[in-house]
Amino acid sequence: MEKYKRYLVPLFFLVLSIIGIIGAGVSMNFVLSELYARFVRNGIFVIALLIPIMAGMGINFAIKVGALAAHTALIIIADNQIYGLKGFLLAILISTVLSVILGNIIGYILNKAKGKEMITSIVIGFLATNLYQLLFMVGYGTIIKAKNSEIMLSRGIGLRNNIDLAEFKKLFDGILTIRVGDTNESLAPVIIIVVVALLVYYISGSRIGHHIKAVGGNINTSQAVGIDTNRVRRIAIVISTVLASLGQIMYIQNIGMLNIYTDHLNIDIFSAAALLVGGATLKNANIRNAFIGVLLFHTLFIVSPLAGQNLFKHAALGEYFRSFLAYGTIVFAFIMNLRYESESKL
Amino acid sequence: MKNKKVQIPQIIICIYLLILLVVVNVIGIPIVGIINESFIKWAMNGVLVLSLVPMINVGAGMNFGMPIGISAGLIGLCIAIELRLQGVIGFITAMIVGSLIAIVFGLCYSKILNRLKGKEEIIGTFAGFSFIPIMNFFWTLVPFKNRQMLYPVGGKGLRPKISLKNYFEGILDNSLVVKIGEFQIPVALILFFLILCFLIQYLYRTRVGHVMTAVSENEKFAQISGVNINKYRTKGIILSTILAAIGICVYSQSYGFVELYDGPFMMAFPAVSAILIGGASSKSATVKQVLIGTYLLQTTYLLSIPVANAILVPEITEVLRMIITNGIILYAFLYKGGSKKYGKI
Numbered sequence: 001m002e003k004y005k006r007y008l009v010p011l012f013f014l015v016l017s018i019i020g021i022i023g024a025g026v027s028m029n030f031v032l033s034e035l036y037a038r039f040v041r042n043g044i045f046v047i048a049l050l051i052p053i054m055a056g057m058g059i060n061f062a063i064k065v066g067a068l069a070a071h072t073a074l075i076i077i078a079d080n081q082i083y084g085l086k087g088f089l090l091a092i093l094i095s096t097v098l099s100v101i102l103g104n105i106i107g108y109i110l111n112k113a114k115g116k117e118m119i120t121s122i123v124i125g126f127l128a129t130n131l132y133q134l135l136f137m138v139g140y141g142t143i144i145k146a147k148n149s150e151i152m153l154s155r156g157i158g159l160r161n162n163i164d165l166a167e168f169k170k171l172f173d174g175i176l177t178i179r180v181g182d183t184n185e186s187l188a189p190v191i192i193i194v195v196v197a198l199l200v201y202y203i204s205g206s207r208i209g210h211h212i213k214a215v216g217g218n219i220n221t222s223q224a225v226g227i228d229t230n231r232v233r234r235i236a237i238v239i240s241t242v243l244a245s246l247g248q249i250m251y252i253q254n255i256g257m258l259n260i261y262t263d264h265l266n267i268d269i270f271s272a273a274a275l276l277v278g279g280a281t282l283k284n285a286n287i288r289n290a291f292i293g294v295l296l297f298h299t300l301f302i303v304s305p306l307a308g309q310n311l312f313k314h315a316a317l318g319e320y321f322r323s324f325l326a327y328g329t330i331v332f333a334f335i336m337n338l339r340y341e342s343e344s345k346l
Numbered sequence: 347m348k349n350k351k352v353q354i355p356q357i358i359i360c361i362y363l364l365i366l367l368v369v370v371n372v373i374g375i376p377i378v379g380i381i382n383e384s385f386i387k388w389a390m391n392g393v394l395v396l397s398l399v400p401m402i403n404v405g406a407g408m409n410f411g412m413p414i415g416i417s418a419g420l421i422g423l424c425i426a427i428e429l430r431l432q433g434v435i436g437f438i439t440a441m442i443v444g445s446l447i448a449i450v451f452g453l454c455y456s457k458i459l460n461r462l463k464g465k466e467e468i469i470g471t472f473a474g475f476s477f478i479p480i481m482n483f484f485w486t487l488v489p490f491k492n493r494q495m496l497y498p499v500g501g502k503g504l505r506p507k508i509s510l511k512n513y514f515e516g517i518l519d520n521s522l523v524v525k526i527g528e529f530q531i532p533v534a535l536i537l538f539f540l541i542l543c544f545l546i547q548y549l550y551r552t553r554v555g556h557v558m559t560a561v562s563e564n565e566k567f568a569q570i571s572g573v574n575i576n577k578y579r580t581k582g583i584i585l586s587t588i589l590a591a592i593g594i595c596v597y598s599q600s601y602g603f604v605e606l607y608d609g610p611f612m613m614a615f616p617a618v619s620a621i622l623i624g625g626a627s628s629k630s631a632t633v634k635q636v637l638i639g640t641y642l643l644q645t646t647y648l649l650s651i652p653v654a655n656a657i658l659v660p661e662i663t664e665v666l667r668m669i670i671t672n673g674i675i676l677y678a679f680l681y682k683g684g685s686k687k688y689g690k691i
Contacts (some may be wrong), residue, residue, distance in 0.1 A: 039376075112680045117411075119468040120679045126615075127672040133665045159657055284433030320482040334463065334469050 010231035024306035038298040044247030045271040055236035056216030066244025067264035069098035083167040095245040103241030107234030169256030177216040273326040366649035386664030389539040390600035403630040404582030405562035412614035415590025418441040430456035444591035452587030456580040508604040616654030619671040
């Protein structure tokens with residue numbers, strides 16, 4: 001019985017999803033093609049949360065910062081008008097370098113706030129968003145001069161709300177095409193996500209992975225055995241931030257448009273909720289949880305406004321329901337996990 | 347040494363305030379108007395900041411779940427508007443109804459927090475966040491009839507911003523305004539705020555207050571002495587929720603609008619920031635810290651508006667405001683935490 005307990009949460013959400021699909025009255029093909037897009041857009045974020053959980057730091061809500069690094073890289077690319085595959089790879093390179101730097105900073109901060117990592121990472125996410133806004137709303141045009149005047153607001157200070165990146169959207173067209181639901185989609189982004197997942201799997205089995213798990217298991221013992229715990233925790237956050245920045249680039253590539261000030265806002269909450277829906281706990285998460293979670297959570301996400309419209313003649317109700325699900329899942333997970341923690345102490 | 351460290355956020359804010367004051371002077375904006383405005387902002391936000399005190403002092407940390415109490419107050423306000431109660435009666439009804447609902451909400455909230463001691467801040471944040479969609483259901487479905495609060499089109503569901511113009515806008519702000527030269531002091535508003543502060547101050551001189559403080563200072567010791575900790579925590583959390591409900595009533599009458607839906611989403615953060623500037627920690631807070639912190643933070647906000655307008659980027663006000671708010675909270679997590687150390691002693 002104990003073995004099946006961890007599948008309770010995913011099962012509950014599976015039932016909810018099925019009810020939602022029936023309630024929304026949409027075809028399976030529609031759900032599938034929407035799900036493909038959402039899987040491609042959000043898959044890597046959820047994987048990015050895994051390693052900090054292994055390191056015992058809970059959910060890293062600061063993955064927002066990685067997304068901001070990706071935004072910065074894409075803005076630089078758009079400013080210099082480097083498009084195509086070259087631009088895409090360059091964007092990944094710049095955002096990775098930025099995320100390594102930012103990840104180190106976040107890791108350093110979180111090491112100073114041991115035991116409060118999650119709430120601290122939320123505040124870091126908010127603060128980083130503000131600093132980012134300051135940079136691009138005010139910094140551009142006053143201190144930094146843009147080369148491409150199309151991305152600027154007409155008053156000359158600050159960037160426009162969105163940058164057209166349709167060039168990148170075509171990038172994977174025609175490569176390994178498969179039929180998903182009603183549309184033809186490329187398999188390439190899915191392969192990238194699977195490669196990232198395998199990479200994380202490989203890291204968790206490697207030497208540093210064992211150190212990360214040791215630190216997550218018992219930080220004092222690890223320190224005593226001679227592991228540099230602060231360094232290990234910092235590395236965990238760096239990996240998480242780098243993956244998040246890659247995730248955001250995939251997200252924007254799929255949409256083909258960068259909303260400079262809003263695209264990153266809820267990814268931390270939704271990714272965390274998705275991972276927890278997949279059966280992860282705050283202490284234990286693996287790639288299977290991530291994949292199951294993304295599929296289930298986003299199925300619900302797709303169908304709940306439609307179900308709200310269909311059943312109650314009110315799309316907003318479905319909208320509220322899904323944001324309640326996102327936050328509620330996290331609260332529920334906290335209650336369950338932390339109770340488990342106190343039981344295991346006894 | 348320790349005292350010196352506590353002062354750092356205050357020093358930074360004071361320096362920032364001075365810089366802003368100099369800039370405002372250079373631009374040539376009349377300082378008197380700003381001072382008058384600062385009194386209103388102080389008392390308007392003060393009650394929300396005050397609502398943090400009871401929870402901190404029973405060891406339940408900063409109340410990031412403030413949207414729960416705020417929602418209770420908003421329901422009170424909406425009921426007063428629905429009954430078309432105007433003036434003082436409307437305002438008092440809003441506060442009483444809000445407080446009664448806050449007792450129920452606070453009780454549920456305390457049930458969650460008492461299960462998860464030591465993690466109140468993160469739990470509170472998400473409990474508050476997840477409470478907003480629940481309230482959104484309520485705002486959409488509640489069968490209120492007063493057209494002034496419903497969506498103009500369709501006539502169903504409350505509108506996101508309800509004007510208080512015909513009800514009790516500025517009921518505290520505009521009554522008993524004393525004019526000394528060019529200065530205008532809203533006596534009723536400040537008096538209301540100070541009376542609440544005094545009541546909380548008085549509470550900590552009574553036996554119940556002493557026990558509450560003991561609980562937050564050393565939970566183990568209090569437990570050994572036979573104090574039912576959960577009972578006192580529940581009391582503290584309910585009191586915080588009630589004060590948040592009253593706080594939003596005061597805030598709304600000054601602001602002139604009742605903000606529903608996502609309005610209360612981030613309201614906890616400026617309040618937490620204010621009390622931290624006052625020098626509070628997540629283990630102890632005093633009314634004096636509330637008074638100082640709120641005044642400093644709100645005045646900085648106020649001064650940054652004309653400065654931002656002068657350099658032609660109005661958005662910068664909001665961004666700077668958020669940077670200050672979140673920066674101070676982050677600072678507090680890094681340098682004033684120490685909850686683990688206390689726990690082990």
